[in-house]
Amino acid sequence: MMRAMILTEVGRPLRLLDRPDRLPGAGEARLSVLACGVCRTDLHVVDGELANVRTPIIPGHEIVGVVDSVGEGVSLAVGERVGVGWLGRTCGVCAFCRSGRENLCDTPEFTGYTRDGGFATHAIVDARFAYPLAAAGTPADQAPLLCAGLIGWRSLVFAGAGKRLGIYGFGAAGHIIAQVARWQGRQLFVFTRPGDGAAQDFARRLGAHWVGGSDEAPPAPLDAAIVYAPAGELVPAALRAVGKGGRVVCGGIHMSDIPSFPYEILWGEREVVSVANLTRKDAHEFLAVAPEAGVRTLVTLYPLEAANDALADMRSGRLTGAAVLVP
Ligand SMILES: [Zn+2]
Ligand SMILES: [Zn+2]
Secondary structure, three states, rough: OOEEEEEOOOOOEEEEEEOOOOOOOOOOEEEEEEEEEEEEEHHHHHHHOOOOOOOOOOOOOOOEEEEEEEEEOOOOOOOOOOEOOOOOEEEOOOOOHOOOHHOOOOOEEEEEEEEEOOOEEHHHHHHHHEEOOOOOHHHHHHHHHHHHHHHHHHHHHOOOOOEEEEEEEOHHHHHHHHHHHHHOOOOOEEEEEEHHHHHHHHHHHOOOOEEEEOOOOOOOOOOEEEEOOOOOOOHHHHHHEEEEEEEEEOOOOOOOOOOOOHHOOOOOEOOOOOOOOHHHHHHHHHHHHHHHHOOOOOEEEEHHHHHHHHHHHHHHOOOOOOOEEEE
């Protein structure tokens, strides 16, 4: 039997349930889960803020596990440590898949949303979407890299090469990408909830050049800004913070409505773009960059059974860094 924290009804707490063991099918691998990060998207799934949540579903898409059995045609080795993120499977044949944009696949599967994820002792995954991880690392420290890190990385690439980078929302993705941006030699401007001293101190410790509330203006115009917080009102705020030709990248899968804003803050060839999901190429790139950049994650551990507490702490903004479940 495997144990899992399962969403049986949207808007209700997860329930700890036993599930019969299943063997991996062709192309699949079964992982013994070592750690699984808790991402804001899990909260959006549980709270029903994403459309068409399928229940029952096991959330969790920052899985670090050891391959304990493989199906036919799988090249992963039993005993190998791998990570699995949000992109659970793509069709491989649609126009997006065929043009290097599998993140936009027409019929994708997403881990912990349309297929079972990692809030469990075991997970069955499509082996093509499992990425090798260094066996020397601490599993709980690696978990946040698999979504906060990967989507964070895609957002950073979308932000362009500008030196003066703003980050709105300094949670799991923010604190990882801040380290990569510093390593790239960028100047970092971090915007937190007004008065969030803990997040502001944390950003300073990670080398931010300037730290302030999201209601403040940076000391000089930015080249680009990434909005990781799911708050639509930050988009006009970020547009006001970037200079001519500046780009605002929305890194979240869900955001509250963006309030209307005067055209003049978009004028000057400023851009607003969203980043959707990720490709396997993003994953391989980032998982190589992270150790090179010396990325360290700040994690708060919870036992698997305490998944609801982790979600509640994230919902209330009590977390610093990333939450990780350990079965
Ligand atoms: Zn496709
Ligand atoms: Zn995520």
